[in-house]
Amino acid sequence: MQGRARLHPRPARTVVWRVQARQNRTIDPAGVMALPDPPYTTGSIRTPHGTIRTPALIPVVATSYGIWDLWIDGTYTAPWDLAQATILSLYHVLQYSRAQQVRTRGIHDVLGTSRPVLMDSGGFQYMKKGTELDPMDVLSFERQSGCDIGITFDYPITPDLDDAQRNTRLDRSIEAANLMLEHADGMELYGAIHGSSPREIETYAERLDEGFGGYGIGSLVPRKGHYAHLVDIMHTARTLTTLPIHAFGITGFPALYALSYLGVDTFDSWTYVVAAAYKEYIDPERLTRVKNLKKLTSLPSCDCPVCQEHGLRDFIEPTSEGEVLLSLHNLHVYLKEMASIREAMEQNELEAYILSKGESGNRNINRAFRAAQMKVKEKKD
Numbered sequence: 013m014q015g016r017a018r019l020h021p022r023p024a025r026t027v028v029w030r031v032q033a034r035q036n037r038t039i040d041p042a043g044v045m046a047l048p049d050p051p052y053t054t055g056s057i058r059t060p061h062g063t064i065r066t067p068a069l070i071p072v073v074a075t076s077y078g079i080w081d082l083w084i085d086g087t088y089t090a091p092w093d094l095a096q097a098t099i100l101s102l103y104h105v106l107q108y109s110r111a112q113q114v115r116t117r118g119i120h121d122v123l124g125t126s127r128p129v130l131m132d133s134g135g136f137q138y139m140k141k142g143t144e145l146d147p148m149d150v151l152s153f154e155r156q157s158g159c160d161i162g163i164t165f166d167y168p169i170t171p172d173l174d175d176a177q178r179n180t181r182l183d184r185s186i187e188a189a190n191l192m193l194e195h196a197d198g199m200e201l202y203g204a205i206h207g208s209s210p211r212e213i214e215t216y217a218e219r220l221d222e223g224f225g226g227y228g229i230g231s232l233v234p235r236k237g238h239y240a241h242l243v244d245i246m247h248t249a250r251t252l253t254t255l256p257i258h259a260f261g262i263t264g265f266p267a268l269y270a271l272s273y274l275g276v277d278t279f280d281s282w283t284y285v286v287a288a289a290y291k292e293y294i295d296p297e298r299l300t301r302v303k304n305l306k307k308l309t310s311l312p313s314c315d316c317p318v319c320q321e322h323g324l325r326d327f328i329e330p331t332s333e334g335e336v337l338l339s340l341h342n343l344h345v346y347l348k349e350m351a352s353i354r355e356a357m358e359q360n361e362l363e364a365y366i367l368s369k370g371e372s373g374n375r376n377i378n379r380a381f382r383a384a385q386m387k388v389k390e391k392k393d
Contacts, residue, residue, distance in 0.1 A: 051388050052275045054357050057226075057256055059128040059160035059200070061120065064096045066256070067272045067357075069263070069350045070130065071095050071343055072282040074104035075114060075122060079285070079336045084110075084123060088336050091284075091343055092125040097160075099280045102150060103134030105157075118158035131159035132280075135166035135185075135204065136230065136261070147188035148195065155199050161225065164189040166204035168231045182206055182216060190221045202258060206231040210248035217252055226256035226277075239380040243270060247387045250275050265299045265349065266380035269366045272353050273384045284346060288338035291328060294345045298373030316344035 057064040064070075071091040074080050083090035092098040100119065105111055113122050119129050131154045138144050147165040154162035165188045167181040189203045203224040207213035208231070217227075229249050232242060242262065249257050256277040262268075263281035271279065287294060292301040295312045302312065305328050311319075318341040327338045349369075356365035363385075370378035 050273075050360065050362065051250075052273050052357055052362055054354050055256075055277060057128075057277065059097075061126055061128045061160050062096075064128055064278070065354060066277040067350065067353060068096050068278050069268070069346050070097050070099045070258075070278055070280045071284060071346075072104075072280050073098045073100055073123070074108075075100065075110040076104055076108045079332050079339065082332055082336050086124060088333075089340060090123070090125075091339075092123050092127060092129075094340070094343060095127075095347060097128035097130060097278075098123070098125070099130040099132055100159075101132045101134040101137055102145070102153060103137035106134075106153070115153065115156045118156075120158060128160040129157075130161045130163065130202075130280075131157055132163045132228075132260070133165035133204070136168050139168050139170075147192050151192045151195060151199070155197075161200045161202055162192075163202045163228050164192045164204045166206060166230055169206050169208060170231070171208070178208070182212070186216060186219045189224075190219075193221055193223050196223070200225045202226045202228045202256075204228050204230050204260075205249065207245065210244055213245060213248045214252065217249075224255070226258060227253065228258040228260055230260045232260060232262050239266065239270065239376070239383045242267060243274065243380070243383040243387050246271050246276055247274050247384075247391070251391075263346070264376070265369070265374055266376040268346075268349070269353070269369065269377055270380035270384040272350075272357075273362060273366065273381065274388070281343075281346060284342035285335075285339045287342050288335050291338065292342075293327060293338060294342045295373070296345045296348070299345075299349070299369065299377070300374050314341065314345075316341055316348070318344060 055066040057066060073091050075084065082088050105114055110122055119131070120126065123129070133145065133150045144167070145165055150165040151162065166185040169178045169181050173181070185204060185206055193201055193203070201224055203220050205213060205216055205227050207216050227249065229246060232245065246259060258278045259271055259276050260280060262271065262279055263283040268279060287301055291305045292303050293305060293311055295302050296314045297312060305324060308324060311324050318337055322337050327334055352365065353362065356362045366377065366381050370381065
């Protein structure tokens, strides 16, 4: 790694990440840190379009059609009106008609938001389609879009790859990240990191050049229900740097609680929309999905603004409007929980809060949290 800086233990206090500043931003596998006690902390990521209080859930959005037309046209309150920040994948931008508008007018103007916007390269989606982009084209589009934080193009790995295939994809991700950083010219970039084991994460990180504003940990989706593995990977990443850490595609409540406990800063979520597309309502108390809405006569009580004006009949409508309303309800539940997590952290009561949520009906919350606690204790011992 070039120009490695010595990192200091992550402080158990509010931390401000100044993403415009170019100082002490590196990952240092040679100086793995012990997490403080407690391992979590609230913080802030400052961007040209405002501050993101962490830990934070960042909803994934798109500029395609259907429900996105209704949101972009201002017909309904949009996810970017509710959340502190939003994130788009180039995959959900480039193939649709608004791509040129994003390029010429900027993503903030197209969405109609003055809040922070992150731009993901779409590597995971392009991998599933068997295609890829030129990293320099990705950088060019991210710069033209005016996004606050761009993410390097990557070649995610999956459990079915053999060693040669996995190593090739890891090598290409590292090369793309360093190339984009070399030509960033002041643009804020997060380096995408992949690995199927803690050692692989450390080795990958050691080959990244210094200068990234944070790091996004990928290749998590295929194993997102394997909590011990997820905790292992994210704990390793967290101990390598004091810079912001983002988890791609990990949005279930069990993972949100466990990774918040480990000090992960941000997560992205597509679940609020996907659940709505399948007519699934997230129960705000049990934190589970209520399915088969058409067979129900009522829904669990909810005090979110959407549920104050709309109900079951509106949600089950086979229209974009019904999907929009259900998506907004689901997103409200996620954002409310993240706000409660931050509040519990500030009061040094996160462990008790997570345990109380684990008793509400989602048993996986306790499974994931126990894995996180065991990992922290293991490293202390």
